[in-house]
Amino acid sequence: MAKRKSNMSALYFPVELSLADTDCVVCQDDAKNPVFCTTCKKMLCFACIMRCESSAGCPTCRGQIQRNVLRDQCKLYSCEDHDQLLTMLCTDCEICVCKQCLAKDADHAKHSFVSIDSIRADLAQAMDKLYEYMDLVDGFNGLGTVKNISGELAEKYFTFSNVLQANIDKIKSTVAEIEGHNLKNLIKNRKDIKALLQATVDELDQMNEPEPREIYELEVFPMEVNPKPSGNFRYIYTNKIFDNF
Incomplete structure (x- = not known):
């Protein structure tokens, strides 16, 4: 049987970035260097979920936390300037941006953009x-x-x-x-x-x-x-x- 789509492919996981709750389920603030539990797909700060690893796993579903997977994720969905979740592509600059990049008076505020999803x-x-x-x-x-x-x-x-x-x-x-x-x-x-x-x-x-x-x-x-x-x-x-x- 041919290999089917991987849950960890950037093409499929997480399914929809635009619908993700950007608050970390641990600290309740905007997630910094966001990562996703591979079981429940809830978003957390990388630092927060690393602190949870030695206790009961994911704080939401208690699923096992895979350190190597999360390290790979750590910068995958993060804006290089703000460490927040990437959701848009600035088509003027051809770079992925977060909501802070599109805020009033921000560098990309008046640029054109499309959803990464x-x-x-x-x-x-x-x-x-x-x-x-x-x-x-x-x-x-x-x-x-x-x-x-x-x-x-x-x-x-x-x-x-x-x-x-x-x-x-x-x-x-x-x-x-x-x-x-x-x-x-x-x-x-x-x-x-x-x-x-x-x-x-x-x-x-x-x-x-x-x-x-x-x-x-x-x-x-x-x-x-x-x-x-x-x-x-x-x-x-x-x-x-x-x-x-």
């Missing part, structure tokens, strides 16, 4: 399509041994299966590269990431030969896969990746 949602939507593609290919490759075919059709079947596996390898490489970005780099490099996603889809298109239509007459596909002949497997499963991108 909206950018992540666009990228995540395209990534989710790649995950769906991997699920469908897993369904195809998980059909087991095909004993009711032989000869030329069997050769076509296994050739097609090998092409799909090559596609999966390409997608895994793309996913790993994108999920390797921290939040700030993810936003900064969003245009390059979009280009990478498009290049991946284009390469899939070039890799895929028209699938053997006779395979679909075998009636061995599970209901949830149920593909129909199209002349191109990529067209069935990846043509909508960029519909709303």
Whole structure:
């Protein structure tokens, strides 16, 4: 089974920065160097949650606190100037900013900006399509041994299966590269990431030969896969990746 989206990917975790309560659940002040409990996703100051570690874990859910994970998070969601939660991208300066950066008389007060969440949602939507593609290919490759075919059709079947596996390898490489970005780099490099996603889809298109239509007459596909002949497997499963991108 293909690896699915990681909870700790900057693309997905926490789900929506704009809806996060910016008060630390320990000190009740604006969280400094904010981190999120990986269990309940409540926000805390890095210093506050480190003090809780030796006692009962997360003060909200009592979940185990992973020091190495929180150290990685410590600067991930923090404004470099104010140590507060990043929620916006200043499109004039192309940097992530916090609410203090947008306050009256602040450096970015009169600049244009967009929500970081909206950018992540666009990228995540395209990534989710790649995950769906991997699920469908897993369904195809998980059909087991095909004993009711032989000869030329069997050769076509296994050739097609090998092409799909090559596609999966390409997608895994793309996913790993994108999920390797921290939040700030993810936003900064969003245009390059979009280009990478498009290049991946284009390469899939070039890799895929028209699938053997006779395979679909075998009636061995599970209901949830149920593909129909199209002349191109990529067209069935990846043509909508960029519909709303």
